[in-house]
Amino acid sequence: MDPRKRPFRSVLYIPASKERALEKARTLPVDAIIFDLEDAVAVEEKPAARALLVRTLASADYGPRAKIVRVNGFDSPWGREDVAALKGADIDAVLLPKVETTAQLDDLAAAIPDVPLWAMMETPRGVLNAEALAAHPRLAGFVMGTNDLAKELGCRYRPDRLPLMASLSHCLLAARAHGVVAIDGVYNAFKDEDGLWAECDEGRDLGFDGKTLIHPAQVASANRAFAPTEAEIDLARRQIAAFEEAGAAGQGVAVVDGRIVENLHIVTARETLARAAAIAELEESA
Template identity: 45%
Template sequence: MDQARTLPPRSLLFVPASRPRMIAKAATLAADWIILDLEDAVREDHKDVARAGLAEALATLGDRPVGVRINPLDGVHAVADLAVVATIDPALVVVPKVEDAAGLAPLGVRALLPMIETPKGVLSAASIAAAPGVVGLMVGTNDLAATLRLPPHAPRSSLAHALQAVVLAARAGGGWAIDGVFNALADAHGLAAECAEGRLLGFDGKSLIHPDQVAPANAAFAPSDAELAEAHALIAAARGGAERFRDRMVEDLHVETARALIARSRR
């Protein structure tokens, strides 16, 4: 992927690859990545239609950062999905339900974003993140909650250990950490709160399922004006080594963090 596509994304919007009108709408949105979905968003009897429409969808989206989510590699759609991926060669392939690094082998060395959606996946997250071609990890919170046998409407805190484990693994592998989807489409306050919590946990951005979620995610995972002002002031004041800045001790590490924050704001 080129440099613009390797910046950690704030927002990755899933769009059914079988729905041209939704794809055209996505082309007008400010999502950092559009993920054309062959998996959960596509009915079983529309899988062939979705695959057949991928090339046209890519043309519709132009030079936007676009990826494709395939179906599980151990399922009935694997052969057809791998064939279309080889033909269109998307900039990113999102791989669902990855449980070990070996499971990625059929895709070869290309830009991959594995989804961690099971207990086995969480326990193998570090090795998955270190596999060739992997650019980061995405949490599949719905499937993860189901495979953990959490009760309906369990609080997000029930996933705390798993979420933090995925962030740790992604960072150890040097890649992105992408939070799971927020299901309550009409709950704007809930979405904002979950995005804010995700950033505090260390996630770079969030996977999304509705156009209205793009702007809140972009805002939540971007540096605030106050953070940017603080970063600029810190860089201007820094002289090297440990020193006092606004009643706290800072060092070169904090200067590098400030520079990274500013670079992220210039997307």
């Protein structure tokens, strides 16, 4: 699937040290997997986790799911070895934690050519530099690290995430300005279905492409929240039909459900239908 059109509704973190989790991920209805060599792996397990992940990627079939590997930072004892081990691996991106400067992306790009780079946005400096990071020629995706960012900001948790809203919106603006995928942060209370749905809905309303997840139980909510609804698909089709009919009659606008429909609405409508088609294609091939 064209990576520019690939859905990223659900992006599940999987500890690279857990063989059973790596196996189970092959069957989950997720759009993407982040194989985590960083926070999810204990210090003493990092070399073994790296070796296990490389073996798994060489033999396991993850179908249409995007395969992203979060390596350790290059300021750690493991980051460069992580990246060296991934050369030639069947992956869709390398995710670098705590990215703050384009120099970090340059360093990663030199270490692993021809693989798209993703950046964890989880520090104040990284957020402030979001526009420059999004403009990097190898950068393909942002992942919001809301737990670390909240810690760095010293903000309190609120269900509406008001203390994080400036950071979320700033990174989203940068991503959209440069055609970069933007994935919302995790929701920690994985048994709280109502809270998860509310945060997914908020992220979708803001414009994020999907949400990072910490448990398979969260997948269904993210897939539903970040997909066009039947009502949105129906409206898109009716807008396109009405606009084409108006154009054939020499008119520049149409009216649907009492609202003006201009060309900009048709662009959005076509994007909605394309997104729905891409999701259907992904689910059929899973």
